[in-house]
Amino acid sequence: SDKKTAAAAAAPVQIEDDRTGLSVETLKRAFADNLFYIQGKNADIATLNDYYMALAYTVRDRLLQRWLSTIKAQLKPEVKVVYYLSAEFLMGPHLGNNLVSLGIYDQVRQAIQESGLNLEELIAQEEEPGLGNGGLGRLAACYLDSLAALEIPAVGYGLRYEFGIFDQEIRDGWQVEITDKWLRYGNPWEIARPEATVEVKLGGHTEAFVDGAGRYRVRWIPERTIVGVPYDTPVLGFKNNAANTLRLWKAEAPESFDFQAFNLGDYYGAVNAKMYSENISKVLYPNDEPLQGRELRLEQQFFFVSCSLQDIIRRHLYVGGKLEDLHNSAAIQLNDTHPSIGIAELMRLLVDEHNIDWDTAWQITQNTFAYTNHTLLPEALERWPLSLFGSLLPRHLEIIFEINRRFLQEVSAKFPGDTGRLARLSLIQEGPEKFVRMAHLASAGSHAINGVAALHSELLKRDVLRDFYELSPEKFSNKTNGVTPRRWIMLSNPELAFLISESIGDGWIKNLGELRELERFANDKEFQSRWRQIKLNNKTNLAEYIRKRTGLVVDPHSLFDIQVKRIHEYKRQHLNVLYIITLYNRLKQNPELEITPRTFIFGGKAAPGYFMAKLIIKLINSVADVVNNDPDVGGRLKVVFLPDYNVTFGQRVYPAAELSEQISTAGKEASGTGNMKFSMNGALTIGTLDGANVEIREEAGEENFFLFGLTTEEVYALKARGYNPRDYYNGNPALRQVIDQLASGVLSSGETHLFAPLVDHLLNRDEYLLLADYQSYVECQDRVGEAYRDQEHWTRMSILNSARMGKFSSDRAIREYCEDIWGAVAVDVVLEEYVQATA
Numbered sequence: 001s002d003k004k005t006a007a008a009a010a011a012p013v014q015i016e017d018d019r020t021g022l023s024v025e026t027l028k029r030a031f032a033d034n035l036f037y038i039q040g041k042n043a044d045i046a047t048l049n050d051y052y053m054a055l056a057y058t059v060r061d062r063l064l065q066r067w068l069s070t071i072k073a074q075l076k077p078e079v080k081v082v083y084y085l086s087a088e089f090l091m092g093p094h095l096g097n098n099l100v101s102l103g104i105y106d107q108v109r110q111a112i113q114e115s116g117l118n119l120e121e122l123i124a125q126e127e128e129p130g131l132g133n134g135g136l137g138r139l140a141a142c143y144l145d146s147l148a149a150l151e152i153p154a155v156g157y158g159l160r161y162e163f164g165i166f167d168q169e170i171r172d173g174w175q176v177e178i179t180d181k182w183l184r185y186g187n188p189w190e191i192a193r194p195e196a197t198v199e200v201k202l203g204g205h206t207e208a209f210v211d212g213a214g215r216y217r218v219r220w221i222p223e224r225t226i227v228g229v230p231y232d233t234p235v236l237g238f239k240n241n242a243a244n245t246l247r248l249w250k251a252e253a254p255e256s257f258d259f260q261a262f263n264l265g266d267y268y269g270a271v272n273a274k275m276y277s278e279n280i281s282k283v284l285y286p287n288d289e290p291l292q293g294r295e296l297r298l299e300q301q302f303f304f305v306s307c308s309l310q311d312i313i314r315r316h317l318y319v320g321g322k323l324e325d326l327h328n329s330a331a332i333q334l335n336d337t338h339p340s341i342g343i344a345e346l347m348r349l350l351v352d353e354h355n356i357d358w359d360t361a362w363q364i365t366q367n368t369f370a371y372t373n374h375t376l377l378p379e380a381l382e383r384w385p386l387s388l389f390g391s392l393l394p395r396h397l398e399i400i401f402e403i404n405r406r407f408l409q410e411v412s413a414k415f416p417g418d419t420g421r422l423a424r425l426s427l428i429q430e431g432p433e434k435f436v437r438m439a440h441l442a443s444a445g446s447h448a449i450n451g452v453a454a455l456h457s458e459l460l461k462r463d464v465l466r467d468f469y470e471l472s473p474e475k476f477s478n479k480t481n482g483v484t485p486r487r488w489i490m491l492s493n494p495e496l497a498f499l500i501s502e503s504i505g506d507g508w509i510k511n512l513g514e515l516r517e518l519e520r521f522a523n524d525k526e527f528q529s530r531w532r533q534i535k536l537n538n539k540t541n542l543a544e545y546i547r548k549r550t551g552l553v554v555d556p557h558s559l560f561d562i563q564v565k566r567i568h569e570y571k572r573q574h575l576n577v578l579y580i581i582t583l584y585n586r587l588k589q590n591p592e593l594e595i596t597p598r599t600f601i602f603g604g605k606a607a608p609g610y611f612m613a614k615l616i617i618k619l620i621n622s623v624a625d626v627v628n629n630d631p632d633v634g635g636r637l638k639v640v641f642l643p644d645y646n647v648t649f650g651q652r653v654y655p656a657a658e659l660s661e662q663i664s665t666a667g668k669e670a671s672g673t674g675n676m677k678f679s680m681n682g683a684l685t686i687g688t689l690d691g692a693n694v695e696i697r698e699e700a701g702e703e704n705f706f707l708f709g710l711t712t713e714e715v716y717a718l719k720a721r722g723y724n725p726r727d728y729y730n731g732n733p734a735l736r737q738v739i740d741q742l743a744s745g746v747l748s749s750g751e752t753h754l755f756a757p758l759v760d761h762l763l764n765r766d767e768y769l770l771l772a773d774y775q776s777y778v779e780c781q782d783r784v785g786e787a788y789r790d791q792e793h794w795t796r797m798s799i800l801n802s803a804r805m806g807k808f809s810s811d812r813a814i815r816e817y818c819e820d821i822w823g824a825v826a827v828d829v830v831l832e833e834y835v836q837a838t839a
């Protein structure tokens with residue numbers, strides 16, 4: 001109480017101007033101050049990284065007021081908060097984005113320049129937090145950006161992996177994985193909150209008992225305890241006062257873990273136990289879609305979900321809420337099934353720990369949770385062996401059995417005697433080895449289920465979740481993905497952003513639909529030439545980057561044809577390669593042939609254990625070696641594999657692209673989001689009718705989209721009547737030549753067996769129908785080459801294309817989630833003049 005009196009007596013601390021001021025002079029002074037007092041360096045010995053850190057702290061100081069004011073504005077019982085649970089958040093570098101959100105890019109650039117440094121260089125210094133694999137994690141990041149832009153109270157919950165997605169190097173054409181030590185030089189954007197630590201239990205067994213009120217209860221006697229320490233990162237809204245929180249959990253050993261062992265002299269045993277606990281948040285699993293059924297992975301999922309739910313409940317009770325009303329103040333979104341154990345955990349917390357009856361608890365749970373599915377690939381659907389699940393989470397397994405028992409009762413009531421349906425819907429997959437089906441748990445325990453593009457949502461209802469759809473059609477809806485125009489246009493393509501704002505004002509940044517107003521410039525010669533010039537500048541920048549990274553020289557005047565995404569057979573990077581070899585063969589046959597000069601650029605990581613994907617990387621590099629060095633080609637074709645594709649690199653790539661490759665087998669890509677980034681930045685798409693391509697084409701107009709390939713229906717039909725890839729091989733001489741070359745070793749310096757597994761797959765199985773789509777793809781690519789020759793027409797298509805991408809803003813997507821699923825509304829944040837510390 002002494003402390004309290006002292007705090008009350010002290011005058012409110014006015015935050016110093018040096019920590020909030022935005023004038024160039026103040027920024028310079030703050031920057032120098034941080035270099036000295038935080039980094040402990042002066043200009044004599046400072047590294048580029050020291051300067052980056054000093055600047056990062058300068059920017060962080062300037063967002064804290066918003067952050068604390070936002071927390072205060074939202075900490076009220078009547079405020080509904082969106083909790084976005086995701087095993088991955090692929091945020092990308094923070095510094096540039098925060099400058100954009102705060103609207104201080106220009107002042108800071110000047111302050112840094114006047115300090116004798118270059119802002120772009122400092123921005124490039126940031127090691128990006130790669131806490132995700134690809135689409136799913138990056139979508140979560142775009143959604144956090146939009147939630148803050150729209151002033152929706154929201155918290156992103158996930159894991160603070162010590163090692164994010166591996167860094168990729170290419171050696172002798174093969175991928176090599178290097179650990180991602182992103183925390184090596186410290187992370188200025190996060191603040192640890194050890195005071196908000198929570199405990200998570202694992203293992204052990206359960207016991208039944210009768211409580212004082214004579215009720216049958218169950219007690220979980222866990223075997224071990226892990227401690228979750230939250231690390232918070234602010235997520236700024238664009239030029240508003242909102243700053244939401246990304247809260248990532250780090251696993252630690254409990255403080256007192258080792259006394260027993262220590263007293264017995266087992267020092268190493270104690271340290272071992274500590275390391276074992278910390279392992280949980282050590283590393284991101286680098287698999288994109290196919291799951292890896294490892295115990296540690298389930299531990300990760302349960303760990304971050306349990307931490308987050310305890311945190312949500314604590315907050316709810318703190319503001320005076322009743323648990324019975326949880327769903328009125330919390331909307332919890334499951335980003336795929338990775339956090340779906342949360343359904344059983346919330347039931348356990350409500351029933352076992354808070355003594356709420358089962359039916360009420362189930363109502364609360366269903367009303368609180370919603371589930372987004374992100375894939376149709378059967379191999380990516382999560383299932384956990386019962387034995388593993390039961391040994392790690394014995395109480396949760398019992399709860400799942402009970403959920404299932406009641407759930408199947410409901411099904412029986414609705415479909416009497418339909419035992420097949422019961423087996424299909426059961427949360428437990430029967431068989432010699434039994435499994436818990438996580439998509440079923442997520443679907444039964446949520447009030448809303450959605451896919452991520454119109455086609456995908458239809459296929460979910462028809463296929464993967466068909467029985468759930470027949471049971472509860474009202475739960476289903478579509479929420480087509482979107483991406484944030486702040487990072488993906490403003491920050492990454494500043495020249496284009498400037499031209500757009502100059503032409504139609506800057507309302508598009510918050511309301512991307514306004515891009516439509518660009519349509520009236522589509523035929524304007526002057527505008528077209530500026531549009532083209534910006535693209536050329538971006539291509540020149542990328543070309544320079546390619547030269548630095550790979551030593552390859554590419555011509556910025558050639559068509560930049562780009563495919564960047566995870567390497568996966570269904571995404572068909574190797575179909576792209578088949579076309580490259582086809583073009584190469586045409587040139588070899590007739591070196592005089594007139595063709596549109598093209599630079600084919602690839603980027604993407606392969607899961608370390610995915611042999612075929614790694615072989616595709618080797619294939620791209622082998623073909624690049626042949627094509628780039630053949631004098632007959634005369635530099636008209638170039639093939640580049642750019643190592644270590646990530647968010648930072650994406651920001652260079654999308655603005656420089658002219659052709660966006662979206663060539664997955666129809667029915668396989670749930671949505672795609674790179675397709676949207678390309679398109680907004682003026683690239684035209686060559687693509688199949690898959691995922692969000694369908695809607696991109698609808699918006700852009702079919703005359704501005706290069707469509708090829710089988711439709712989903714045609715894919716089903718072809719497979720149903722028996723697909724034989726050899727028919728295509730035998731019937732198409734150009735295709736046959738390409739496949740024979742792959743088999744012969746001419747593309748692999750004589751190593752005849754190198755690509756045999758690929759050839760074997762294509763000729764004997766070809767699950768993803770490359771051979772069936774080959775001819776259609778080649779003809780379409782040829783049309784692209786032709787179209788590019790008419791630069792005026794191409795530019796017109798490019799402008800119209802960008803102008804019509806308003807739908808694909810993540811702001812639109814988040815509005816739909818808020819209205820249809822979360823029932824969340826904006827909360828105005830009033831900036832507190834100063835935020836006074838209280839004891």
Ligand code: OAK
Nearest residue numbers: 135136288374375452670671672673
């Ligand atoms: C990753 C792991 C398990 C299940 C799905 C994924 C995933 O990344 N899916 C991707 O999600 C993106 C965001 O919705 C979609 O755009 C991609 O099409 C989808 O493959």
